[in-house]
Amino acid sequence: MSILAGLLLGVGVWLVVRILVMGVYTVDQNERAVKTSFGRAERVPGKTTLDDPISEYLRPEERDRYVYPQVRVIGPGGPYFKMPWEQIHKVSIATMTVNMAVDLEDHSANAGGTKLDAVTKDQLNTGLTGQIRYRVSESNLYAYLFGIKKPFVHVMAYFVSVLRQRIANFEAKGEGGGEALGGEMIGVSINDLRKNLRDMNDYMEAECRTAQARYGVLFDASLITAIDPPAEVESALAAINTAHNQVSSDISLAQASADQKIVQSRRAVEIETLKAQAEVAPVKSLAEELFQQHKAGPGVLGAYLRNVKLGLLEKSQQIFMEAGK
Secondary structure: OHHHHHHHHHHHHHHHHHHHHOOEEEEOOOEEEEEEEOOEEOEEEEEEHHHOHHHHHOOHHHHOOOOOEEEOOEOOEEEEEOOOOEEEEEEEOOOEEEEOOOOOOOOOHHHHHOOEEEEOOOOOEEEEEEEEEEEEOHHHHHHHHHHOOOHHHHHHHHHHHHHHHHHHHOOOOOOOOOEOHHHOEOOOHHHHHHHOHHHHHHHHHHHHHHHHHHHOEEEEEEEEEEEEOOHHHHHHHHHHHHHHHHHHHHHHHHHHHHHHHHHHHHHHHHHHHHHHHHHHHHHHHHHHHHHHHHHHOOOHHHHHHHHHHHHHHHHOOOOOOOOOO
């Protein structure tokens, strides 16, 4: 009995230590946790991702596919307590930055994770470099923890596929990569991409907004920093860019010269108009004065004209008179 009692006492002590000591846990400031009981996560009754604003960017055909239950999220703090049949799944929600060329399953791919290859619309291989800033979505931890086996590997593959599809079909808005005679446009896709990096980054952010509802990963930003053409076409592109810049410069100079001439012409018209107005003004004033003299009486205008003639005689130095016949 003493052996059995000791055995029971040991088992009891082990259970107490197992439950009290190993059942206590904490959650760090940059972490969130989800508790599972016999493998089932604690859920918010009647709530799914469709009840959360993160689902607003899902297309109609995706809303039935990515319906995940909302789980109870354990915030930072503690100590918390769990039973032996319960398990705690912790995730970091800190914002992370990763090279977009990194392949998490094959580190030798994409030139050792330094440059991502893509094909443009005119069949040129180009290399892309840049970064992705992301974090785990606190609003959809179920998808991140239980929906996909390797969520970030899946998200990176989704991001790369969307980016390559965009590169292959990209067309610049407005001015193209070059201009040809006759008003035709010669599109140089790499030039278009370089000139529209901001639009490209905005497009990628818009397309990846659904990743939060799909996979539980939120993209804070994607930043494509450089697009490098193959070495064999770099010199050709440089020549095209130089010619295009020269044509653009000539067009700008011609436009500026034309604008200057238009301004000068407008100014000349204004000056001539003012001169004409200055010449006409005294005539109008004299006509008005004569009209007022005529209205004053029949002899007033004659007297006015006589006084004017006398004034002219005083100013004259020579007088020529017609001799009598």
